[in-house]
Amino acid sequence: GQQLNQSPQSMFIQEGEDVSMNCTSSSIFNTWLWYKQDPGEGPVLLIALYKAGELTSNGRLTAQFGITRKDSFLNISASIPSDVGIYFCAGQLRAGKSTFGDGTTLTVKP
Amino acid sequence: EAQVTQNPRYLITVTGKKLTVTCSQNMNHEYMSWYRQDPGLGLRQIYYSMNVEATDKGDVPEGYKVSRKEKRNFPLILESPSPNQTSLYFCASGLGQGHYGYTFGSGTRLTVV
Numbered sequence: 001g002q003q004l005n006q007s008p009q010s011m012f013i014q015e016g017e018d019v020s021m022n023c024t025s026s027s028i029f030n031t032w033l034w035y036k037q038d039p040g041e042g043p044v045l046l047i048a049l050y051k052a053g054e055l056t057s058n059g060r061l062t063a064q065f066g067i068t069r070k071d072s073f074l075n076i077s078a079s080i081p082s083d084v085g086i087y088f089c090a091g092q093l094r095a096g097k098s099t100f101g102d103g104t105t106l107t108v109k110p
Numbered sequence: 111e112a113q114v115t116q117n118p119r120y121l122i123t124v125t126g127k128k129l130t131v132t133c134s135q136n137m138n139h140e141y142m143s144w145y146r147q148d149p150g151l152g153l154r155q156i157y158y159s160m161n162v163e164a165t166d167k168g169d170v171p172e173g174y175k176v177s178r179k180e181k182r183n184f185p186l187i188l189e190s191p192s193p194n195q196t197s198l199y200f201c202a203s204g205l206g207q208g209h210y211g212y213t214f215g216s217g218t219r220l221t222v223v
Binding site: 006031033040042043044045048050070088090094095096097098099100101102103 | 140141158160166169208209210214215
C-alpha cells in the first residue's frame with residue numbers, strides 16, 4: 001500500500017517556539033489530513049486540506065497541501081504546554097481509505 | 111454529545127476464541143472505519159465502510175471481519191484471534207459528502223494470549 005514518511009519523528013522545544021513538521025509520499029493524494037493524539041485517547045482532526053496548494057489555518061496551526069500532491073506540512077506557532085502529543089498526517093486518494101504517517105511526538109518544555 | 115463509542119475499552123482473550131468489538135456513532139455519519147495502532151507503526155486501516163452494506167478492505171484486513179447492517183453500528187469481528195492481533199484498536203466515523211476527516215473513538219486495547 002501507499003506509505004507516508006513523516007518527519008521529524010520527535011521534537012523537543014521550548015514553550016513559545018514555532019514548530020514545523022511534514023509528510024511526504026511517493027504517491028499522490030487527493031486529501032491531506034492532520035490529527036493530534038493525546039495519551040490514552042483517539043486522534044482528533046486538526047485540519048483537512050482538499051486542493052493542491054491549499055493553505056489552511058486553525059488558530060495557531062497552519063497546514064498546506066503541496067503542489068505536487070505528494071506532501072503536506074503543519075506549522076504550530078508560539079507553542080504552549082498543551083500542544084504536547086503525537087501529530088499524525090493522513091492522506092486519502094479515494095474517499096474512505098486513509099493512510100497514516102508514523103507520527104511526530106512533540107514535547108514542549110515550559 | 112456527538113461521539114463514537116466503542117466497547118470494551120480493555121479486553122484480554124485467548125488464542126482462537128471469537129470476539130467482537132462494538133462501535134456505534136450518533137452523528138448520522140456515512141463513513142465508518144477501523145484502525146489498529148502499534149508502537150512505531152502509526153495507525154493502519156483495517157476496513158472501512160462508505161454506507162450501509164458497503165464495506166471495503168483497508169491495508170491490513172487479514173484476520174478481521176466487519177459488517178454494516180445499520181448506519182450507526184460497525185462491529186469488528188475476530189473469528190480466531192492470534193497473538194499478533196494484540197493491539198490498540200480505534201473505530202472512527204466521518205460525514206463523507208466531501209468532508210473526509212474522521213472522528214475517532216477512545217480505543218480498545220486488546221491482548222491475545
